[in-house]
Amino acid sequence: MSKESNNGLRFEPWIGKNYKTYVDGKILLIGESHYLDEELDPASNFTTAVIKQFLQGHKLPTPFFQRIGNIFDSNDYNSIWENIAFANLIQAGLSEAKSQPTVDDIATINPTFEILLKNLKPDKVLVFSKRLWNNWLTEEDATHVKEISANNKKGNIWEYQRNGKKTLAMGINHASRMYGKSWSDWVPLVKKFINEN
DSSP: OOOOOTTSOSSOOEEOTTTTTOTTOOEEEEESOOBTTSOOOTTSOHHHHHHHHHHTTOOOSSSHHHHHHHHHOTTOTTGGGGTEEEEESOOSOBSSTTOOOOHHHHTTHHHHHHHHHHHHOOSEEEEEOHHIIIIISOOTTOEEEEEEEETTEEEEEEEEEETTEEEEEEEEOOGGGOOTTGGGGGHHHHHHHHTOO
16 A cells, blocks of 8 residues: 555545536545455555446445445436545555454544545535544534435534635435445435535
8 A cells, every 4th residue: 555645645535527617516525444355556546546446347345436426316326426526534444344443543534534625625525424424523623504304314514614615514324334225315415415505
């Protein structure tokens, strides 16, 4: 695995070619961690390489990326990826999908989030992990905006201010925990969040 990049991240984010010009604004999607049982060149930009493999039709160990894509476009789960940025906050690769992060792994979450807010300047951040959102991601310098609900799903929106830039963030279930077509239950809430001002 490569060492930290110039901006302090071990895993550089995926940034779709339309990220800065997407009609719904700059959207950053967040996951927890990479699994090193994914067979990739360890010298590559791991996040970008994983997503490129997914977009090329390679089967990955979990349906995480497909379910995220389904939430944004039920007919074409690949279409959203050129319009968003994506990053995992834990900056250590876990050995497999069932592995649990250590205390040191968890300690990388908030510094990584700060780097991503500063460098990517997203309008919206959607965190695909309730555990990460509720337990590990700090809200000490964020402002609770409101709770929204749709289709019996609820989410709390928080506002982060960095260098005069407002970013709204919300957490939902981990995409790998959306079994079958249960991802579709989250679509109305996600759409409502993306349309928030």
